[in-house]
Amino acid sequence: MALPPHSPSGLPFDDIRDLLTRLPEADAAAIAAVRARDAELTKPAGSLGRLEEIVEWVAAWSANPKPRVDRPLVAIFATAHGVTRQGVSAFPDSVNRQMLENFAAGGAAINQLCVANDIGLKVFDLAIDVPTPDITVDDAMDEPGCAATIAFGMEAIAGGTDLLCLGEMGIGNTTVAAAVYHALYGGRPEDWIGPGTGVDAEGLRRKAEAVGRAVQRNKDHLSDPLEVLRRVGGREIAALAGAILAARLQRIPVLLDGYVVTAAAAVLHALEPSSLDHCLAAHRSAEPAHGRVLERIAKRPLFDFGMRLGEASGAALACGIVKNAVAVHSGMATFEQASVSRKG
Numbered sequence: 001m002a003l004p005p006h007s008p009s010g011l012p013f014d015d016i017r018d019l020l021t022r023l024p025e026a027d028a029a030a031i032a033a034v035r036a037r038d039a040e041l042t043k044p045a046g047s048l049g050r051l052e053e054i055v056e057w058v059a060a061w062s063a064n065p066k067p068r069v070d071r072p073l074v075a076i077f078a079t080a081h082g083v084t085r086q087g088v089s090a091f092p093d094s095v096n097r098q099m100l101e102n103f104a105a106g107g108a109a110i111n112q113l114c115v116a117n118d119i120g121l122k123v124f125d126l127a128i129d130v131p132t133p134d135i136t137v138d139d140a141m142d143e144p145g146c147a148a149t150i151a152f153g154m155e156a157i158a159g160g161t162d163l164l165c166l167g168e169m170g171i172g173n174t175t176v177a178a179a180v181y182h183a184l185y186g187g188r189p190e191d192w193i194g195p196g197t198g199v200d201a202e203g204l205r206r207k208a209e210a211v212g213r214a215v216q217r218n219k220d221h222l223s224d225p226l227e228v229l230r231r232v233g234g235r236e237i238a239a240l241a242g243a244i245l246a247a248r249l250q251r252i253p254v255l256l257d258g259y260v261v262t263a264a265a266a267v268l269h270a271l272e273p274s275s276l277d278h279c280l281a282a283h284r285s286a287e288p289a290h291g292r293v294l295e296r297i298a299k300r301p302l303f304d305f306g307m308r309l310g311e312a313s314g315a316a317l318a319c320g321i322v323k324n325a326v327a328v329h330s331g332m333a334t335f336e337q338a339s340v341s342r343k344g
């Protein structure tokens, strides 16, 4: 489904700000139930390390004292960016539609990760043939368009899921993400850019220049993270922010993917730091700035495999880890059931 760039159906920004004041909290009773059961399981206390934290996280954010992951979903938001005319990607815009077809045919990396980990896949086409304006000269979106796109992203969970894995596709979007980071966090453009699909040194220079121009053009409007999103962001980043928010309101835990998905999280974090409490960072991408961004949003990634693909590939892999953690917790025997002696 394609979203008209200026759909009138969106929420105004103030409605989004209002949602951020009404976020549900972690379910303390569910966490307590998981901890109590964990203490009875046939293993030394704490011996499953971070897997134990993951189970508590699923319980906390699904409000379920017996956490389960039965219907994980990968949601990919795909769109196009006018900033590619600045020569910031190693690949042409035509890859966007070709990759949509590849997703539909089952040929992309994410298709196989979904098969291997038994995850549903939905791909949302955000006007992939209509790039947003080049952010070095014009705003990516106007306020109604940006708000409508955030609202569209909320649809990611409409069919139901109990673990949302977020991904994106959009040639040029590592430049857009870098512009969001530079706008939110300051520093120099060079601090936030990286090779993306594999640009050379000249390409990197063009990326730094594009990010610098986009942010400089908006230097008087950077104190509001939603203005940053609409001026130097992109549709997939707006929709991802909506998906993260909708998942929180419906109590669905979220796995963030890499460098680009984290830009949506960073916008929400800048608006309200607690808005990401239901999110886990799947991995640290090979994109050099990703680690620093994760520190800014106070997320410790589950793994670092040198991946730099996007498409939710890191989130899908992390979903396998989450499913393993939950299966161990729910299926293990207690000391009493298995007649195993406790610590002396």
Ligand SMILES: Cc1cc2ncn([C@H]3O[C@H](COP(=O)(O)O)[C@@H](O)[C@H]3O)c2cc1C
Binding pocket: 088, 089, 090, 091, 095, 099, 168, 169, 170, 171, 172, 173, 174, 175, 195, 196, 197, 198, 199, 309, 310, 311
């Ligand atoms: C074949 C192909 C498949 C992809 N899948 C994800 N991306 C990733 O690369 C793009 C961002 O990098 P840049 O900013 O350098 O253009 C996004 O589409 C992202 O999802 C891909 C890129 C390509 C070429």
Ligand SMILES: O=C(O)c1cccnc1
Binding pocket: 174, 196, 197, 257, 258, 259, 260, 261, 285, 286, 287, 290, 307, 308, 309, 310, 311
């Ligand atoms: O880490 C990512 O999400 C990423 C890195 C490079 C290109 N596209 C996405």
